[in-house]
Amino acid sequence: MSRIAYLQEKKMSEIRLRFPPSPTGYLHIGGARTAIYNWLFAKKHNATLILRIEDTDIERSTKDSIEGIIDGLNWLGITWDEGPYYQSDHISEHVESAHKLVETGHAYKCFCTKEDLDAKRQAAVSAKITYQYDRTCLNLSAEEISSKEEQKIPYTIRFKVPGGEGSLVFEDKVYGRIERTYRDIEDFVILRSNGTPLYLLSNVVDDIRDRISHIIRGQDGLGNTPRQILIYEALGAPVPVFAHMSLTLDPKKAKISKRSHGEVVTVQFYKENGFLPWALINFLVLLGWSPANDQEIFTKEELIQAFSLEGMNKANSIFNYQKDHPKFFTDPKALSINGHYLQTMPVEELAFLVKDFLQKAELWDDAYVNDKKEWFLSTIDLIRSRFHVLTDFAGPGRAYFSDDYEMDPKPVKKNLTKHEKIGEWLGMLADRYESLPEFNKEDAERVTRELADELDIKPGILINGTRTVVTGQAAGAGLFDVLMAIGRERVIARLEKFSREGLS
């Protein structure tokens, strides 16, 4: 094989994918999922992933969105090999292709006005007849065309769909064989009367130029595919492999969008609410894909290894979040997966992430990386077992880092208000802690139980009361571990303050 032939073959067999967001809003989880699948496929096959910003909708595209999307991708750790390219840089190519298609007889100029077309469509709709462009302009004679051109009548360019009984068939990697009769495809517009190209065309022309070999996209693109394949063929370009993925719906089975669902569906939201990027990826990848076994938690390497289009589910999946749910601010499974990573990752790594959230809450102390590093690490390690998101460290975990923390009303009622003399008892407990020669777990527990015994009450009353006063929370790690983490002085101060002032 000659070197050139070899290179050509290599070029042809090269696997290239793209993620083509349109910058009309921040990256949302549906878009992220698409990016993730493309990225995993690329990584698995040692392929090239391209980021292409499809910014030709000038009305809705914004610079903020572009930054937001890139930020989101970066945060998730999704990397690309080429780009970002911008679709708007290639508009002249798209226009050229449209004219080329006219020259080669695959498309034609259509002088019908928008008003005429709208009227025809309206009529069809009210008569309950299927509307399709009636090909008025396909049958124009050469004279009629040049006459209209001379009169400067604006025209669009429509793709000429093959006539007859035939149909277009392609093999989707996920959905299998898809067939669509030519008759069901109307002659679609590829160039507007103002001379600008439409998405269907631009997208194909860009994919041809970028030598995209595999297109992994949402199932909503399935309807476009036959028309796009027609364009590939008319342009004489090789048709890429298509793999359409199921969509992510809300609990009411509506497509998710930022407009109707708000922040919960944006990647940014998860970043701000204490998710670990990998946990989000892990959750998202499971929405519509599964390995051949029961594995649900993956390292990056494992996921890349396990990923395959075969595991894609054809049915749409539901992103199960309930608005205003008292307990779950997003899909419970997402929270559970995040909790898993948060609870099992190396503490040093976690501490680094927690720092950010403590800083935002103004709870950070530089000593946590110096003198108090050991304390900080062991405290994080102690309290993380109940936490699911990083923001928990500054929320329910606030009492470990500040004297100014909220009291959860539920345990207050259950553990404090219920017992008339609790203030007095906890004051006595503070004295016992005070007089301990050394404040350690064993002795603290011993004197607590002794006091309960003397007062003839259950130790649980003292223990729960103390937890509530000292942490403001109903739940936590073993109390005596908690006391050690908070430290004698603070424990005593908090107990005494409560004993003196009650709940202020």
Place this chain on the structure above:
RNA sequence: GUCCCCAUCGUCUAGCCAGGUCCAGGACACCGGCCUUUCACGCCGGCGACACGAGUUCAAAUCUCGUUGGGGACGCCA
């Protein structure tokens, strides 16, 4: 209205292509028990689904057809 796609526990799903090993497995959620000092920790257990109807077959979650339900596409949006 036309076309395309889909259909297993509340949710994510395994099993379906190559029918029996499935009175359907796992995870999350929920409920109960244990442990315990509490808990959103841990452990153990429970609840809970093949949309419906025909057909093929000795045998169907798995194959076929129909019904119903859901989703998507039908723009001079991307």
